[in-house]
Amino acid sequence: MDILLIAGLWLDGSAWDDVVPALEELGHRPRALTLPGQGEGAGSATLDDQVAAVLAAVDAAPDKPMVVGHSAACTLAWLAADARPERVAKVALIGGFPSADGQPYADFFETKDGVMPFPGWSPFEGPDSVDLDEETRSRIASAAIPVPEGVAKGTVRLKDERRFDVPMLLVCPEFTPAQAREWIDAGDAPEVSRSRYLDFVDIDSGHWPMFTKPAELARLLAAAAAEA
Numbered sequence: 001m002d003i004l005l006i007a008g009l010w011l012d013g014s015a016w017d018d019v020v021p022a023l024e025e026l027g028h029r030p031r032a033l034t035l036p037g038q039g040e041g042a043g044s045a046t047l048d049d050q051v052a053a054v055l056a057a058v059d060a061a062p063d064k065p066m067v068v069g070h071s072a073a074c075t076l077a078w079l080a081a082d083a084r085p086e087r088v089a090k091v092a093l094i095g096g097f098p099s100a101d102g103q104p105y106a107d108f109f110e111t112k113d114g115v116m117p118f119p120g121w122s123p124f125e126g127p128d129s130v131d132l133d134e135e136t137r138s139r140i141a142s143a144a145i146p147v148p149e150g151v152a153k154g155t156v157r158l159k160d161e162r163r164f165d166v167p168m169l170l171v172c173p174e175f176t177p178a179q180a181r182e183w184i185d186a187g188d189a190p191e192v193s194r195s196r197y198l199d200f201v202d203i204d205s206g207h208w209p210m211f212t213k214p215a216e217l218a219r220l221l222a223a224a225a226a227e228a
Contacts, residue, residue, distance in 0.1 A: 047154025
């Protein structure tokens with residue numbers, strides 16, 4: 001199956017470097033996306049630009065792809081399901097929940113000079129980063145790409161109710177499936193609560209399993225693709 005991989009804030013397609021070959025060995029066709037705003041001319045990109053890039057990848061896939069979103073990019077994966085419900089076979093959301101219509105995409109940290117820089121590790125102490133050694137922390141931080149303000153503060157627009165028919169898998173890293181269900185039942189993830197085909201899978205990692213558990217993550221994604 002074609003599998004599109006979208007990393008979360010401050011990360012580009014290279015975040016999946018250890019996951020891609022593992023998925024290929026399992027018989028799939030992964031493609032790690034580097035989006036507008038994650039390279040030259042980064043500060044001028046908007047959320048609409050990133051959505052357009054994801055949709056172009058969906059449209060270019062020979063078969064219906066599974067779209068994988070990590071962290072904030074769970075919303076990008078879900079926007080793809082909304083815009084192409086007939087073309088997306090499944091969405092897999094790692095360590096996050098999609099924003100609802102009318103909400104900002106990822107207005108989580110202070111912006112400066114038109115971008116939202118990586119804030120350092122302090123906001124992520126605890127379960128998020130417990131499995132990151134110093135070398136991995138340094139590697140992630142040194143490669144972190146400031147997020148354009150037009151992306152972070154872009155408004156999410158969801159239009160097609162058929163998105164709820166697209167199967168959804170929640171991959172639970174720094175939280176458990178039981179915790180995810182509690183948050184959903186409490187109304188904290190309204191888009192997820194309306195999914196008609198929802199599954200959960202646990203992975204014993206922090207928030208960035210593509211760095212700390214790439215082979216296990218690949219196996220989970222491959223299994224999800226086989227069920228799609």
